[in-house]
Amino acid sequence: MATNPFDQQQAIPGVKKIIAVASGKGGVGKSTVATNLALALREYGKVGLLDADIYGPSLPRMMGALNQKPTVSEGNKITPVSRYGIKIMSIGFLVEEGSAVVWRGPMLFKAMDQFFRDVQWGELDYLVIDLPPGTGDVQLSLVQKVPVNFAVIVTTPQNIALIDAKKAIDMFERTGVKIGGVIENMSYMLNPVNGEKIQLFPRGEIASYLESKKIPQLGVIPFNTSISLGSEAGIPIVESHSTSMEAKSFSEIAKKLTFLS
Numbered sequence: 001m002a003t004n005p006f007d008q009q010q011a012i013p014g015v016k017k018i019i020a021v022a023s024g025k026g027g028v029g030k031s032t033v034a035t036n037l038a039l040a041l042r043e044y045g046k047v048g049l050l051d052a053d054i055y056g057p058s059l060p061r062m063m064g065a066l067n068q069k070p071t072v073s074e075g076n077k078i079t080p081v082s083r084y085g086i087k088i089m090s091i092g093f094l095v096e097e098g099s100a101v102v103w104r105g106p107m108l109f110k111a112m113d114q115f116f117r118d119v120q121w122g123e124l125d126y127l128v129i130d131l132p133p134g135t136g137d138v139q140l141s142l143v144q145k146v147p148v149n150f151a152v153i154v155t156t157p158q159n160i161a162l163i164d165a166k167k168a169i170d171m172f173e174r175t176g177v178k179i180g181g182v183i184e185n186m187s188y189m190l191n192p193v194n195g196e197k198i199q200l201f202p203r204g205e206i207a208s209y210l211e212s213k214k215i216p217q218l219g220v221i222p223f224n225t226s227i228s229l230g231s232e233a234g235i236p237i238v239e240s241h242s243t244s245m246e247a248k249s250f251s252e253i254a255k256k257l258t259f260l261s
């Protein structure tokens, strides 16, 4: 008799809300948004950040934790890395930056299991999960293993990114995960000379799509070199420029997330 893979779904003890940060395309800013949202959520409780991008982990660098390593304690329990008051786990802590993780499905499923069952997350109000792009094994494994409260979809404004974001939304809907909303990243840029808005990517049909699907737009983040510099330097903008307009946008989005169940 076929078993239902969702039967293996199990809450993570002590973790109140699981938030998946996803997109269709790579490079739209998932990891940037996940790190900054995690930092902004500190205002509302204890936060964990899980890098589920097994093949392209970015969080050790983006969180300025490249030199840190999780420790393994008795009973093979893993103590996550702690940075900026956030508990972080990433496969990037375990492999050299620049070397590839070459895994097929079963190893990946095993790693995901360890992330959820063997990492000592402790008491967390929010566990933010940074997903790889697409709708593949990692996403499926996540929704089968743990009860994800909702997914936050990151996209850039143009249709090329939106087409893939729609696929991610479709996948979550089909697997019973609520869509918390969409964040439009690199929405525009302010011209440093005259303050005028520059449309970096052409604006596609995102607004009408969200309206037709009744999906909330959680916020808009502009392109700003302080954001990319912060990611590169390991000090996300919410930490380095906490009063900036961008940090405020992340705070407002974080606040909206606290109202979602």
Ligand SMILES: Nc1ncnc2c1ncn2[C@@H]1O[C@H](COP(=O)(O)OP(=O)(O)O)[C@@H](O)[C@H]1O
Residues within 6 Å of the ligand: 023, 025, 026, 027, 028, 029, 030, 031, 032, 033, 058, 185, 186, 221, 222, 223, 224, 225, 226, 227, 228, 229, 231, 232
């Ligand atoms: N709003 C932004 N302004 C400036 N640079 C950004 C912004 N969002 C993302 N970036 C940069 O774009 C690149 C890709 O972002 P990343 O978060 O790694 O995307 P993803 O996780 O979706 O692949 C990174 O170098 C990041 O610093």
Ligand SMILES: [Mg+2]
Residues within 6 Å of the ligand: 030, 031, 032, 053, 056, 058, 130, 131, 132
């Ligand atoms: Mg990423």
